[in-house]
Structures are given as C-alpha cells and as structure tokens.
Amino acid sequence: MPASFSDSDTDAIALHIIESTALEQWLQNQESTVATWVARNGFAANLGETLLIPADNGQVRMAVTGYGTAAKRARVHFPLAHGAVNLPAGTYRIASGLPADVAETECLGWLLSGYRFDRYKAQTGKDRQLVVPEGVDRARVEILARAECLIRDLVNTPTSDMGPDNLADAAETLARAHGATIQTIVGDDLLAQNFPLIHTVGRASTTAPRLIDLHWGTSGPKLTLVGKGVCFDTGGLNIKPGSSMGLMKKDMGGAATVLGLAQMIMELNLPLQLRVLVPAVENAIAGNAFRPGDVLTSRKGLTVENNNTDAEGRLVLADALALADEGTPDLIVSMATLTGAARVAVGPDLAPFYTDQDAAAAALSRAAGQVDDPVWRMPFHAAYEARIEPAIADLDNAPSGGFAGSITAALFLRRFVTDAPYMHFDIYAWQPDNAPARPKGGIGMGARALLQALPDLLRL
Known part of the structure; x- marks a missing residue:
C-alpha cells in the first residue's frame, strides 16, 4: 500500500x-x-x-x-x-x-x-486507506511516511543488493530527485584524498570502500549529517560468531537514517544548507584486512591503536567527522549502529544521543515526545577520556574492560570534531518484533525527533 x-x-x-x-x-x-x-x-x-x-x-x-x-x-x-x-x-x-x-x-x-518489504517476495495485507483529517498537514505526513519507508527498505535489503556501491547508488538517486550535488570518492582515491581510516576498514572487500558526499541548499544555517555505512560487518579478523553476524546487513542503519532524514529536509524545502556524509564500506576478511594491534593514522592526524577490528564503525566515522568539522557547520549530527553497550543500556526502542549542549538536549527530548520517536540523553563523561588513550597512540578504538562502551565510543568520535557543535546517536535501526506500524525489520530511529527539533537547534 x-x-x-x-x-x-x-x-x-x-x-x-x-x-x-x-x-x-x-x-x-x-x-x-x-x-x-x-x-x-x-x-x-x-x-x-x-x-x-x-x-x-x-x-x-x-x-x-x-x-x-x-x-x-x-x-x-x-x-x-x-x-x-x-x-x-x-x-x-x-x-x-x-x-x-x-x-x-x-x-x-x-x-x-x-508498509511491506516486498522486494523478494509478495507480501499480502489489507488495504486500509485513510482520508486525511481536517487540520492535518497531508504533504508533511506523507513526506515523513515516504522517508521512513526509504529507511526501512535500505536497512531490510541484504548486502548482496546493498553493498557500498548500492548504497552510493541510493544516495545518488536521492540527490537527483531533489537537485542536490553529490560526489563519491572510491577505492585508492580515498588514500589520495586523505581518508585513510575509511580505506583501511573497507580495503579487504571485493567492493571498494567509498565516501559519499551530498550537498543541498544554498542559504541558511549549515547542517551536516554523518551516517555509518558499514554494509556488512563480519567483525574483521576479530570475527563475530554466526549468531552475532546474522543482522549485520543493518550495520548501515545510520547511513539509511541520515538519507531518510535528508529526504525529509529536502522534500519539506527547509531553509538550510544540508550536507550528508556516508563512509560506505564492508568490513570483510582477506589477506589485506587490517589487524588487531595496528596503529592507524586518521585524516585529522590522530593515531589510533586498533585493538579490535569489530570496532570499525567509529574508525570510518572518524574520517568523515573530521571532514565535516573542516566545513565549520552550525551543527554536526552522526548516526550509527555503533555499540551493543547502547542496547544493554536502553534496549532496542530508545535512541540514545550525546551532546554537550543542554539546550539542544532539552529541545530534542521535547521534540521526540511530540512525534513519538523516543530518545534518551547519554553523557559525554569526561572522566572516561583516559579509557580511550592507550600507551602507544593518541586513541584506542576498543578500550579493554567492557565498561561504558557506548560512552567511550562517543568520546572517541568527539575527538574528531573540534570546531562545530556536535550531536551523536547510537541507534539500533531494527524492530525485533512485529507491532502495528512497526513490522519486524529495519526502522528509523531519531530522524523524526531531529526534524522536529531543527527549528530550535538551528534557529530556523
């Protein structure tokens, strides 16, 4: 329907x-x-x-x-x-x-x-149409619905049809539909243009890694969205067990969510300048895969001791965040299916977020309640900074001990943003059980709350 x-x-x-x-x-x-x-x-x-x-x-x-x-x-x-x-x-x-x-x-x-995901199999269901009630903004609600369907379709599609190249194609289709410009940096060109972490994580895949960079709008405040686009995560040489690998097609849920939010912004023609950055990779295993113990150098110049190849999402985001920060936008928002620790903390239904700005946190929490898109503020707890500082490099991508895993990941990402206000979401992007309007499968988290809060966050 x-x-x-x-x-x-x-x-x-x-x-x-x-x-x-x-x-x-x-x-x-x-x-x-x-x-x-x-x-x-x-x-x-x-x-x-x-x-x-x-x-x-x-x-x-x-x-x-x-x-x-x-x-x-x-x-x-x-x-x-x-x-x-x-x-x-x-x-x-x-x-x-x-x-x-x-x-x-x-x-x-x-x-x-x-909503039905029917790409591979016809899905039956009753067609229950609704006449738009008086006072409801038909165009806005339909825009939100289409964007949510886009997010769900992208996440539900398996990596065989949603690899880094396919994700780039989806972004290009979105850009063409809304008159946006888009550039994609692929393969060894990532090294030539100083995106070493993105290249390192994705180089073992038969599909080359890439960085997708979409621009839309020419006036108004600048908003940059950064979405984790790990199209499949084997865990790398720190290989995941099969039970943990089964849902890894959704590890690009952050990318899907920022593309869905971008579609909302462009279709609503909001008065802002939008940039969307998606590092799209597959964390595969081959002879040239990056290794535990490797020390990697990021775009920002910070060195990273890689202590777990299954903590790859924060690596690809780091290079993209550094690029975002160079553009000095009014707000950077990253969205990623980043840590299991976030699921232990708040479960699959809440979208935990991090920000240093109390007013922004209050605006987002208020907006989330208005649109039934629940979020929960988590702390950039400075006392944990030492946990991400190893002996031989500037940063550790996977601190030992297991404590505060979502917080230390957020602190790691924050090191790559020094000039712009920054907000980070550690989302799940998956509905584990069937529910009305929320079938089992991919789902948007945090996008509608952010959209609702943008007038306060950017003074639109």
Whole structure:
C-alpha cells in the first residue's frame, strides 16, 4: 500500500475513536440501535479493539475503534495503528475522537501500518486507506511516511543488493530527485584524498570502500549529517560468531537514517544548507584486512591503536567527522549502529544521543515526545577520556574492560570534531518484533525527533 492518504472520501466509512473511559458518554449520544449493537458485541473500547456497526440496509453505517486508556497508550507506539490493522479493508474517514495534539503522528502511524518489504517476495495485507483529517498537514505526513519507508527498505535489503556501491547508488538517486550535488570518492582515491581510516576498514572487500558526499541548499544555517555505512560487518579478523553476524546487513542503519532524514529536509524545502556524509564500506576478511594491534593514522592526524577490528564503525566515522568539522557547520549530527553497550543500556526502542549542549538536549527530548520517536540523553563523561588513550597512540578504538562502551565510543568520535557543535546517536535501526506500524525489520530511529527539533537547534 502506498504511504499516502486516500485521494477520495467517496464511500469512506466514518470511524469513531473512543477512549475506554469515554465509551458510555459516546453511546449516550448515539441512536439506541447503535448502543444495542455495541453492547451485544461486547465492545469495550480497549486499545486496538474494532467493531463495524451496520445500517438498516445491511451496509456499514460506521466503524469504532478503541483508544484504550492513557496508561495503555503510553506503552505502545502509534496507538491508532493498533486499531487500523484490525479493521477490514476499505477507506475510512475519522469522524470523531482523534486528539488534535497527536493527529499527525497518529495519521503517520496509519500510513506506516501499510508498509511491506516486498522486494523478494509478495507480501499480502489489507488495504486500509485513510482520508486525511481536517487540520492535518497531508504533504508533511506523507513526506515523513515516504522517508521512513526509504529507511526501512535500505536497512531490510541484504548486502548482496546493498553493498557500498548500492548504497552510493541510493544516495545518488536521492540527490537527483531533489537537485542536490553529490560526489563519491572510491577505492585508492580515498588514500589520495586523505581518508585513510575509511580505506583501511573497507580495503579487504571485493567492493571498494567509498565516501559519499551530498550537498543541498544554498542559504541558511549549515547542517551536516554523518551516517555509518558499514554494509556488512563480519567483525574483521576479530570475527563475530554466526549468531552475532546474522543482522549485520543493518550495520548501515545510520547511513539509511541520515538519507531518510535528508529526504525529509529536502522534500519539506527547509531553509538550510544540508550536507550528508556516508563512509560506505564492508568490513570483510582477506589477506589485506587490517589487524588487531595496528596503529592507524586518521585524516585529522590522530593515531589510533586498533585493538579490535569489530570496532570499525567509529574508525570510518572518524574520517568523515573530521571532514565535516573542516566545513565549520552550525551543527554536526552522526548516526550509527555503533555499540551493543547502547542496547544493554536502553534496549532496542530508545535512541540514545550525546551532546554537550543542554539546550539542544532539552529541545530534542521535547521534540521526540511530540512525534513519538523516543530518545534518551547519554553523557559525554569526561572522566572516561583516559579509557580511550592507550600507551602507544593518541586513541584506542576498543578500550579493554567492557565498561561504558557506548560512552567511550562517543568520546572517541568527539575527538574528531573540534570546531562545530556536535550531536551523536547510537541507534539500533531494527524492530525485533512485529507491532502495528512497526513490522519486524529495519526502522528509523531519531530522524523524526531531529526534524522536529531543527527549528530550535538551528534557529530556523
């Protein structure tokens, strides 16, 4: 089903959204036949519960869906989608009960409930169209839905069809669609142009490493997005066990997320100058793979003692962040599926982020709550700086001991940004279980929260 609203409300079924505690009051305002039908069918307006109410001629008179209680809604994403997925196929028009303050987010959830990843196999599902409610910005919600579908498609696609070259093709397609300029530095040209860490991590793959550099916009504040594009991560010579390698097609989830956010920004025509940097590599194993114990030199000139080839994401990001910093933007944001430690800390649903700026953190947290895209601030804890400083190099990419793994990774990345305000996201980019509007598979994290916060972050 396309991520769009119905173009016609002809024959649309009136849908009433009813909170559990408001059911009795709602029934008092209906004809007795409606109240009788609701009672006979045991409808209690529990979250996700649905019921069709017939007319005298046998057609559908209206539909009702339960909105549960505030406590129940707080435990799920997109509460309305829990009802939408239980409705029969058809076109629906919301007649009552949609809270204005969450209307756009709930409508987004409805659109996303139709997402299917069908590149390799036909996916069945009911077509439940929605007429855009009054007061909802149709264009904006559809833009957000399309961008989320892009993120999901990129992450869900296996490395056989989403290697570094394919990821670059996806970025080029996005650039052409929106009049952006794009440059891709490939293979040994990375060495010639001083991106040694990107080259080092990706050189063992049969598909050459590359750095994707997209520019859009000519006026306004400068925003640079940096996304980790490790299209598959074997772990390198510190090879992962098979059970840990199974989801590594999603290790480019940071790249997918920044490309999705870039699509939102460009389609909304926000008044800013956007740059997107994606170091795209495959961390493969071959005779020329980088080794544990190697000391590597970065674009910034900082040396890195490589103590684990499975901590490669921060290496490729380091060169890209150094380049981003050279452009002195008003804000740099990196997004990466970087550490298992972040998942231990906050699980798969929250997007932990790091910033030194309290006002930016508050703006982002506030925005996340408005758009149902949860984030959680983590600390750039300076007392841990010594953990990333080994004896023989400037930095250690994998400090021993296992403590504070997400924090030490964030501190490592921050060393490569010295001039611009910086924010880092350590995301998961994967929905582990099926849920309404959030099927198992790739998922965007943090992008909508960032979009919502941009007016505060960049004074747009």
